[in-house]
Amino acid sequence: DDGLRQAIRALMQGDGFHQFLLTGADDRLFLETLWRNGPFNGITADYYPIIANLENDYAMAGDADGYGKWRFELTFGFARAPLELIAYVVESDKPYTEILTADYTMVNKGSSVVVGADHLDFPSDDTYDLFKPAVNEGQVVMDDEYQTSEPEFTPLGFETIRVIAHSGFVDYPHAGVLSSKAFLSRYPTTETNRNRARSRWTNFHFLGYDIEKSAGRTTDPAALADNDNPTLNNANCTVCHTSMDPVSGAFQNFDNDGLYNSSYGGLDSLPGTYKYPETGVSEYVEGDTWYRDMLAPGFLNPELGTVDAPAGESSIQWLSKRIVEDPRFAYAAVRFWWPAIMGSDPFVAPEISTDYGFDENLSRFESQQADINDLADKFRDGIDGGPAYNLKDLIVEMIISVWFRANGSVTAFDASRELELADVGARRLLTPKELEEKTYQLTGLRWGEYSTRDEPDGISTSLSNEFNVYYGGIDGKGALERARQLTPIMVNVAESNALNLACVAVIFDINRVDGQRRFFDGVDRYMTPDTHESVIREKLSELHNLMWGVSVASDSLDVDESYDLLTDLWEYRKVNNDESWAWHSERDNCILPDEWWETA
DSSP: OHHHHHHHHHTSOHHHHHHHHHHHHHHHHOOTHHHHTOOOOSOOTTTOHHHHHHHHHHHHTTOHHHHHHHHHHHHHHHHHHHHHHHHHHHHTTOOTTHHHHOSSEEEOHHHHHHTTOTTSOOOSSSOOOOOEEEOOOOOOOOSTTOEEOOOEEOTTSSEEOOEEEOSOOOOOOOBTBTTOHHHHHHSOOOTTTTTHHHHHHHHHHHHOOOGGGSSOOOOOHHHHHOOSOHHHHOHHHHHHHHHHHHHHHHTTTBOTTSOBSOSTTSSOOOOHHHHSOSSSOOOOOTTOOSOTTSOOSEEEETTTEEEEOOTTSOHHHHHHHHHHHSTHHHHHHHHHHHHHHHSSOOOOOOOOTTSTTHHHHHHHHHHHHHHHHHHHHHHHHOGGGOOTTOHHHHHHHHHHSHHHHOOOOSSOOOHHHHHHTTTOSOOOOOOHHHHHHHHHHHHSOOTTOEEOTTSTTSEEOIIIIITTTTTTOOOSSSOOSOOSSOOHHHHHHHHHHHHHHHHHHHHHHHTSOTTSOSSOTTOOTTOOTTTOHHHHHHHHHHHHHHHHOOOOOTTSHHHHHHHHHHHHHHHHHHHHOSOOOTTOOSSOOOOOOTTHHHHO
8 A cells, every 4th residue: 555655646746637636626616617607806907907007008909809818818817826726735745724824826927917926937828827826916995096097988899997096005915715816706795695605615615614504494483583683693593603704704804706905995895885874873983894793703613612803913814824723624625625536525414314224324424424534633633744734645545545445345245234335435437628638648639629719728629618518517607516427418428529539530540650650550541351350350459458448359249349340331331332421421521620631
């Protein structure tokens, strides 16, 4: 196992591991949808003068292409920043706690200019998926010194302004993921929600605490009729709000869209409807930064009780430190990455003792929970003498565990034991992106590939875009959970991927010099079943191994089936003497890219 640990650890590098981290984190946080589907309201020209002025430059020049490219790059930069932060912390072997305590953010070439980090060097080409750490020094506040030009109608068909004066840039309180524009925008709030959604997901992702499942919801008419500030005074409500609302308050300086201290003067983010209501008496007192009819900003530790955030200190930075000091943070990290490794969520405790299989499901749940807690303890203290909170070490231990490695048993089980061990062991379907990458590594081709500036790597494909959700992927909005089992639609997509690339892959390969081919070294286009049956069978045996990872002899039943299919198609074409497919389409439709012979 020590050797296996080292081998697994050695795989954690390069673009593949980086993409694994981005995908695993986004499967929980759902941030990629901000740049793909929107809306993303956390970045605005009113509070970021560089955005306003660059927007005006592009628009007044009538440069629609330049404007679209620039705007897309900065939107992508802000949207992916938290995911890139997680990847940066992990790949740099920094303590995983830094995903919440980092006093910096991650920027690409588009967002770096906006936050005032234009001193960073980025490639001059069209790619914009390289990220570097930086500090946000680009936001200003609305105050008496803030001045803009009159709105101008531009050749691009919309009005722009220029910010011509402001009082200076704010000291942005970085707190890793929690203070990122993407996290705040993906979990926006309202004047009645008051950051409670942000608190709910902070508790869930980083403390492993699901507030919505922590207590039953009352159906008592009297309790539901209570209008005396029930979230503060009604025991049926405070059972959840006691842990939720202090964390909500810790986000006090961020408004509905995630802007920092957006009120006039830059002193708070409280809405005008609270400060100056149209009816009733306001509880607001000048200098307040949070609601007086809610619990104070703070943090509830189950062992220590509620602690209020100290005045004069950034409450979001204070909160991030309290979270990573809490033992539950390590436990939440194991659960956060469990689906990415195991291909399924951790087991849930059965609730009804009379249900079939209750004892077996409870035993399985308790066994897994014990191992998750053990992993969390090791992660917190440092695994095998390594540094504390090293996520690479944690991933290795998760892969080493029986929950990943279990595959079967040489011993027969009784029905109870079979039920208890059901779904133990990792069997994870490839994501659309992973299927595409596997196909590309095998064939050198991607289905439906074309160049586009709307993708960070400059490539759009059928699997990563058009058929992503059809193949069990997520979109971060309607589809939030990856498919765990193949469906008929997914089978059709996988088959279409193969059929659309098979002809092109063969033509590309057969036209390469023998010795430089992926598939067909040792054979050529003039070999037929009449003249070279044994050679063809040997090649089919090799292809079975290459494509499916199975070793079969050239005279096996598997190769017999493949050889029969090949000869049937060959005979059909000889008899019909035309270009038709075997299923009688009018003609072959092998779509080759322009100047394909140069690629081959």
